Amino acid sequence: MAATIIDVARRAGLSTATVSRALRGLPNVSESARARVQQAAEELSYTVSPIASQLSSGRTGAVGVVLPFVNRWFFGQVVSGIDSVLRANDMDLLLYNLGDTRVHERFFERMPVRRRVDALIVLTLPLSEDETRALSSLAVPVAVLGEPTPPFWNVRIDNSVAAATAVRHLVNLGHRRIGLITGAAHDPRRFATPILRRDAYRTALEAAGIRYDPRLEAMGHFGIEEGAAAMAQLLTLPEPPTAVFAESDEMAFGALRTLRRMRLRCPEDVSVIGFDDHETAHLMDLTTIAQPVVEQGALLARLVLKALAGSHEEPSDTVLPTRLVVRGTTGVARRDAAPGVPPSPGAATDNGTGARGARSPVP
Structure with a gap:
């Protein structure tokens, strides 16, 4: 049977209260008593219970992470960044997946994180005023990934600037009929990211003097299969x-698959640009907007740990940079076809150098 703190107290000839203070490194214990406790603990192979230690200090040793989708690549990468920092600091991670509106509402009604975590990290969830107040009432450090949510720490990218960069890249290549595969813009919770990227797409078209056509928007729900279906929908248009x-690389992967199955070439017939710089984007030769996904999670974790360490720094809004990564899925718009109409599948094209262009490999 494992030794208990009572066994250590008997071996050291001290009270259990004194032994407890000594083992936790608290003051008001003489050096001789501390040495006796240490010797007795070693002789009995006694180790301090982490749970008991945390309870006595008022800390749980855990950080809660609240996210809307546990099965998406983006959130998995963010959580990986959070976990790497927490593990390095001997902290545990508790995950709360608010997968739909019902679970979301129940979470904020019950607040199951209360007294279970030392800090909380919220990933891209739209928060009402009541929900913000509920999180503030926890009296623990809170950091949010996404749009600014005072009074919490905030980490994000500028989705509007990044999406506009993607559209301008296509405009600069001569494209005038530019489609959008958007994310969950119609989710009842009104997630900010797909809305910001969609609005930036429309604004960038207007700035380029291109008339907005709502038929060129298709829902992709941030999935590969859904992205494939969205591309198929766009290709059925008269023009x-x-x-x-595509507002995410995974939707772009689906779009590329549809082009391949319809025997259309990328970028000769249709150019495609994604968003994220997914870990397999370079294998697909996908042009994309790169964002530091793992780094965002790591920064969120560092911010709450800094607050737990006693920092009195005021919560701030940190915007991390994005960049355009040009690869093989975007190219100059064709000049030898009617605007917006790809040539018949398999047709050879003039690539601008006088040579007949070969079919580009599409994943």
Whole structure:
């Protein structure tokens, strides 16, 4: 049977209260008593219970992470960044997946994180005023990934600037009929990210003097299969797009698959740009907007640990940079076809150098 603190107290000839203070490194214990406790603990192979230690200090040793989708690549990467920092600091991670509106509402009604975590990290969830107040009432450090949510720490990218960069890249290549595969813009919780990227797409078109056509928007729900279906929908238009901006790389992967199955070439027939710089984007030769996904999670974790360490720094809004990564899925718009109409599948094209262009490999 494992030794208990009572056994240590008997071996050291001291009270259990004194032994407890000594083992936790608290003051008001003489050096001789501390040495006796240490010797007795070693002789009995006694180790301090982490749970008991945390309870006595008022700390749980855990950080809660609240997210809307546990099965998406983006959130998995953010959580990986959080976990790497927490593990390095001997902290545990408790995950709360608010997968739909019902679970979301129940979470804020019950607040199951109360007294279970020392800090909380919230990933891209739209928060009402009541929900913000509920999180503030926890009296623990809170950091949010996404749009600014006072009074909490905030980490994000500028989705508007990044999405506009993607559209301008296509415009600069001569494309005038540019489609959009958007995310969950119609989710009842009104997530900010797909809305900001969609609005930036429309604004960038207007700035380029391109008339907005709502038929060129298709729902992709941030999935590969859904992205494939969205591209198929766009290609059924009387005048299909010559280029497509997908709000995530996974939707772009699906779009590329549809092009391949319809025997259309990328970028000769249709250019595609994604968003994220997914870990397999380079294998797909996908042009994309890169964002530091893992780094965002790591920064969120560092911010709450800094607050737990006693920092009195005021919560701030940190915007991390994004960048355009040009690869093989975007190219100059065709000049030898009617605007927005790809040539018949398999047709050879003039690539601008006088040579007949070969079919580009599409994943």
